[in-house]
Structures are given as C-alpha cells and as structure tokens.
Amino acid sequence: MERKATSRRRGEALEQAILDAVWDEFREVGFSKLTMEGVAKRAGTSKPVLYRRWSSPVELMIACAASRVPKAESVPDTGTLRGDTIALxxxxxxxxxxxxxxxxxxxxxxxSVDPEARKVLIEGIVNNLSKALSGTVYARAIARGELAEEHLTERLARLPIDLMRNEFILFGHVDAGAIEEMLDQVILPALRARGATV
Amino acid sequence: MERKATSRRRGEALEQAILDAVWDEFREVGFSKLTMEGVAKRAGTSKPVLYRRWSSPVELMIACAASRVPKAESVPDTGTLRGDTIALxxxxxxxxxxxxxxxxxxxxxxxSVDPEARKVLIEGIVNNLSKALSGTVYARAIARGELAEEHLTERLARLPIDLMRNEFILFGHVDAGAIEEMLDQVILPALRARGATV
DNA sequence: ATCCGCAAGATACGGTCCGTATCTTGATTG
DNA sequence: CAATCAAGATACGGACCGTATCTTGCGGAT
Incomplete structure (x- = not known):
C-alpha cells in the first residue's frame, strides 16, 4: 500500500508493518509468488530495507509466522488426561x-536444505511445542496417578503433536472427529499400554 | 549434458532422459534452484520440449519422483504382526x-495450493501406499488371529505410514531404532488395545 | 536549538529465469 | 519417397533477483 508522504518508520514499527505486509501478500498471491519486491511495495518500503533483515522470501515467511504464533500458552487443566490431551x-x-x-x-x-534453519525450527518450535505442552499435560496426569512416569518416553511425549502435524500437513485442517480418533485409537491406548493405572 | 550431434530422441526415450536430468539437477542444485532452463540444458533439449509436457518445475519434480518409485511391491510374510510391520x-x-x-x-x-494435484498425490500415493501395504499386513494378522478385524479402523490402518511420514518429513531419515520405537511404543499397543488376542 | 550519524527509502543496474512464439530440421508414417 | 509432426534452436518481453549508490528524514548527542 502507499503511505503518508512525511513519516519515516523505524525499528519495531517498521518491522511489524513489513511482517503484516508479508502476511497479506502471502494470503493474496500464495507463497510461491511471494517476492521481496511485492512485499516491499505493499509495505510501502523498498527491497534494501528487507534485505537488511532477511535474506530471502522463506526467511521472511518464517519470521512472519513466528510473529503470529502466540509466545507461550498453557494447556487448561480439565481434570482428566483425556480432557487435557484434547485441549492440547x-x-x-x-x-x-x-x-x-x-x-x-x-x-x-x-x-530440509538448510541445516542452520533446521535447528531453529525443529528445536525452537517443534520441540518447544511438544515439550512445553505435553510436559504440562503429562506431569498432571502422573500427579493424578493416571500415568506411570517411568513409561513415559520421548516418543510418547511427542506423539500427540506428531499425529496432529501429520494430519494438518496432509489435509490442512483437522476436525474434532479426527482429534477424538487420534486420541482414543492411538494416543491413550499407547500411553495406557505402558503401565498406566487407569 | 551435451549430446550427439545427430540423433533426435522422441517419445519415451526423450521423456526418460528428461526425468533423469531432473533428478541429477535436483541433487546438484536443490529444488529451489531447479529451473526449466537448467533441466533442458542438462537433458540436451530445450524449454519448449519441457513445457509441452509439464507446466512447472514442481510438475516436473512430481513426474520425476513418480517415475522413480517402484510400481507395486508386497510386504514379505515374516510370520508375525510385529515382523510384518517392521517390514512394512x-x-x-x-x-x-x-x-x-x-x-x-x-x-x-x-x-497444498493445488486441489487438482492434491487428489493425485493424496489418493494416488498416500492412500495407495497405506492401504496396499497395511492391508496386506493386517489381513495376514487377522488370519493368524493376532488381530481382531472389527477393531481395525481406517486410522489404525494409516498409522504406520503416518508415523513414518512424520518422522521422515521432520528429520529426513529414520533409523532402525526409531522404527522399533514407533512399533513397540505406539503401533502395537494401539492395535492390541482394541481387542487383539495377542 | 543545532549538528551528526544512521538507517529509511528511492532508484538503477546486470543478471537469471520465466513462458511463449517462431523457425528449421530430423524422424516417423504410409 | 513424400508428407507430417514433434524435436530442437533461438529470440523475445517481462518479472524478479540481489546489490550499489544516493538522498533524506529521524533521533540522539552536545
């Protein structure tokens, strides 16, 4: 979009305006047609301003996505492992x-072609989400006696997010029915098979 | 690469040469730098020849991948559900x-942005693989009495491939240890929890 | 209040690849 | 051997790349 003739944005305000423009542009033309030139134009700035911060459309997109995901959230305590996992x-x-x-x-x-970015994304987002969210839920379940701590492996902790990610990547959406299927047919049986008390 | 001065390929031979060139090019420069121009040059042909068959690098890549995956294979019968699933x-x-x-x-x-291609890929490859492979394995397990047919849901049938795909997408490789984890901590418990006899 | 430094913003550049049109030439068919 | 058709070569305008250069406004320091 075009902007006021007299008003030069800087720092945080500028950056956020750019990331907003990235999102608008992405929704309008899609990722494959997301260009630095287009984003710059929409944000009312110029390419060099973008290149000073990000080196490619992908980096822009990652930064944009990161800025839109809420920083930290906790899973509400519903009183049961099943309820908590649905919430998760x-x-x-x-x-x-x-x-x-x-x-x-x-x-x-x-x-997948950038080992540096991989660490950021996998460890910073995937593991972050898996561990933070699952950690809370499972800790509560163990405290309640619904789950045996010694059988809770890394893989089982990852399982809910893994299933959700797979479903989302394949289909782009996951309805409540799919969530219940994952829960009742896979997650809970797997958890309980390894020494749970309930 | 360059070719004989006098020898004009056509039809199947030409097509295969192009798909081979796609693969070489892909491994050398990566997908993000896979261009029609580069593939044409490497295959010793020209862009119009490519555009007559495929309309973008992605279509080329999909065709290339499809040409490299073996058409049909069956999972060997190892005598047990666990062994068959590892094989799968x-x-x-x-x-x-x-x-x-x-x-x-x-x-x-x-x-994810092309509903037409989605059908081809999801139904043609994902479901194909899931159903063909899992179908065989589970049918044998049911015949052996290792599994109760009435509890084998769509989701459980998809589960092994889903877990494998998720792991592969995230890490690019899946070692034997990961396979055993998926199997013993998730797949078999989920299958057995739903009325299995073993 | 004024000056200075710094980054925003504008512009321009050569380069690559896009997707298409046109033309020639080799191979295939009958 | 003639007719046909696609392979292959070439050229084109256009979009976007990534960078260099220049100015101009903002903000902090004296």
Whole structure:
C-alpha cells in the first residue's frame, strides 16, 4: 500500500508493518509468488530495507509466522488426561492454523536444505511445542496417578503433536472427529499400554 | 549434458532422459534452484520440449519422483504382526528415501495450493501406499488371529505410514531404532488395545 | 536549538529465469 | 519417397533477483 508522504518508520514499527505486509501478500498471491519486491511495495518500503533483515522470501515467511504464533500458552487443566490431551491437540491445531498448511510446508521444505534453519525450527518450535505442552499435560496426569512416569518416553511425549502435524500437513485442517480418533485409537491406548493405572 | 550431434530422441526415450536430468539437477542444485532452463540444458533439449509436457518445475519434480518409485511391491510374510510391520515400515522408508525429504515436502507444499494435484498425490500415493501395504499386513494378522478385524479402523490402518511420514518429513531419515520405537511404543499397543488376542 | 550519524527509502543496474512464439530440421508414417 | 509432426534452436518481453549508490528524514548527542 502507499503511505503518508512525511513519516519515516523505524525499528519495531517498521518491522511489524513489513511482517503484516508479508502476511497479506502471502494470503493474496500464495507463497510461491511471494517476492521481496511485492512485499516491499505493499509495505510501502523498498527491497534494501528487507534485505537488511532477511535474506530471502522463506526467511521472511518464517519470521512472519513466528510473529503470529502466540509466545507461550498453557494447556487448561480439565481434570482428566483425556480432557487435557484434547485441549492440547486443540491448542496445537490452533497454532498450526495460524501459520497455515502451505506456509508450514514451505518452511519445512526450506529447512530440509538448510541445516542452520533446521535447528531453529525443529528445536525452537517443534520441540518447544511438544515439550512445553505435553510436559504440562503429562506431569498432571502422573500427579493424578493416571500415568506411570517411568513409561513415559520421548516418543510418547511427542506423539500427540506428531499425529496432529501429520494430519494438518496432509489435509490442512483437522476436525474434532479426527482429534477424538487420534486420541482414543492411538494416543491413550499407547500411553495406557505402558503401565498406566487407569 | 551435451549430446550427439545427430540423433533426435522422441517419445519415451526423450521423456526418460528428461526425468533423469531432473533428478541429477535436483541433487546438484536443490529444488529451489531447479529451473526449466537448467533441466533442458542438462537433458540436451530445450524449454519448449519441457513445457509441452509439464507446466512447472514442481510438475516436473512430481513426474520425476513418480517415475522413480517402484510400481507395486508386497510386504514379505515374516510370520508375525510385529515382523510384518517392521517390514512394512522399512519398505515405506525405502520409498520415501527414493523420493527424498526435500522433494516430498516441495510436492506437498505445491499440493497444498493445488486441489487438482492434491487428489493425485493424496489418493494416488498416500492412500495407495497405506492401504496396499497395511492391508496386506493386517489381513495376514487377522488370519493368524493376532488381530481382531472389527477393531481395525481406517486410522489404525494409516498409522504406520503416518508415523513414518512424520518422522521422515521432520528429520529426513529414520533409523532402525526409531522404527522399533514407533512399533513397540505406539503401533502395537494401539492395535492390541482394541481387542487383539495377542 | 543545532549538528551528526544512521538507517529509511528511492532508484538503477546486470543478471537469471520465466513462458511463449517462431523457425528449421530430423524422424516417423504410409 | 513424400508428407507430417514433434524435436530442437533461438529470440523475445517481462518479472524478479540481489546489490550499489544516493538522498533524506529521524533521533540522539552536545
């Protein structure tokens, strides 16, 4: 968009305006046609300003996505492992929807050829989400006696997010029915098979 | 690469030469730098020849990947559900490795904005693989009495491939340890929790 | 209040690749 | 051997790349 003739944005305000422009541009033309030139134009700035901060459309997209995902959230305590896990999956789904299927896949594709970006994304987002959210839920379940701590492996902790991610990546959306299927047919059986008391 | 001065390829031979060139080019420069121009040059042909068949690098990549994945294979009968499932996961992993992490993600990203291509990929490859492979394995397990047919849902049938795909997409490789984890901590518990006899 | 430094913003550049049109030439068919 | 059709070569305008250069406004320091 065009801007006021006299008003030069700087720092945080400028950066946020650019990331907003990235999002608008992305929704309008899609990721494959997301260009530095187009974003600059829409943000009312110029390419050099973008290149001083990000070196490619993918980096822009990642920064944009990161800026839109809420920093930290906790899973509400519903009183049961099943309820908490539904809440966890729903929350994870919300976060993924914010980013969007295409953006997520584009970022993953980029990351698959960029070991540096991979660490940021995998450890910073994937593990962050898995551990922070699942950690809370499972800690409560263990405290309640619904789960045996010694059988809670890394893989089981990752499982809910893994299933959700897979579903989201394939289909772009995950309805409540799918969540219940994952929960009742896979997650809870797997958790309980390893020494749970309930 | 350059070719004989006098020898004009046509039809199948030409097509295969192009797809081979796509693969070489992809491995050398990566998908993000895979251009029609580069492929044409490497295949010793010209852009119009490519555009007559495929309309973009992504379509080229999909065609290339499809040409490299073996048409149909069956999972060997190892005598047990566990052994068969390991074989199934290993086979799925082999197929994914043929395509490669980056190519797979790039195709999924493309498919996420192209409903037409989505049907081809999801139904033709994902479901194909899931149902063909899992179908065989589970049918044998049911015949052996290791599994109760009435509890084998769509989602449980998809589960092994889903887990494998998720792992492959995130990390680009899946070692034997990961396969055993998925199997013993998730797949088998989920299957057995739903009325299995063993 | 004034000056200075710094980054925003504008502009321009060569370069690559896009997607298409046109033309020639080799191979295939009958 | 003639007719046909696609391979292959070439050229084109256009979009976007990534960078260099220049100015101009903003903000902090004296």
């Amino acid at each position: 999956l729903t929350l994870a789904h919300e976060r993924m929807r914010i980013v969007g299927q295409t953006a997520m896949l584009s970022m993953l594709a980029q990351v | 996961l290993t086979l799925a992993h082999e197929r994914m490795r043929i395509v490669g992490q980056t190519a797979m993600l790039s195709m999924l990203a493309q498919v």
